[in-house]
Amino acid sequence: MSRTLTIALLSGSTENDDAAFVVNLARAVLARGDAVNVFLYGNGCNLANKPVPFDGRSPISDALRGHMDGFVLAGAIEELAAAGAKFATCHTTEYSRGTEGLAYLDGVAWGDVGNSYTRFLMSTDVLLTIGR
């Protein structure tokens, strides 16, 4: 019988391994036939939005850009959502970051602690909080 893991992710992804760990863990959980929910909380909500490209000239070197691109998880999150992982944000933490009105990645839902997160927990077997 499949089990459900819920993860509250507190970290953004830039130069921080926590979010990449959660993405890899979610992939492994889905591959086993289990279910996974990810609640993007605190800095985790920074992962919720579609990237907005910068059109101007950027002084970032190719090496630095390559390094930073390794932390861009937008594609991985959309793939996970398409594979059945559920993603929801905490809109309160988005509000304080001024991002609540920005477009979400495909499969990421506006949410809150009192409803989205709690609903995740009602059918969860294992709960993790990852981040700092």
Next chain:
Amino acid sequence: MLSTINVVLRQAPGQEASVLGIRAAYAMLTAGGFDVRLLCLGDGVYNLLGVPGYPGDLVRRFAAEGGTLHAHDEALDARGLSGAALEPGTEVLDAAAMADLVADAEATTAY
């Protein structure tokens, strides 16, 4: 399925993670109907000192709604804090008793 959840606070007021933990604990208690305990370790014990404003109000509302408050005795001692200074009803526990709370819950999450 989850029934009893421990929320561990490790950071002092003024750190976003401490408020995230308190808010999650309150939501799980009041919206989810879970049995929720707030375990304050390390600098997390500062959240129990009658903090003014939203974070402290939420801790007090959590307790008023049936959530339980727990402080690690060594964390208090290391910071020169007395149990008498904590929110009313806070249970001061040693490490073994904290471990018992962890053992008999279905989930323990740390902020």
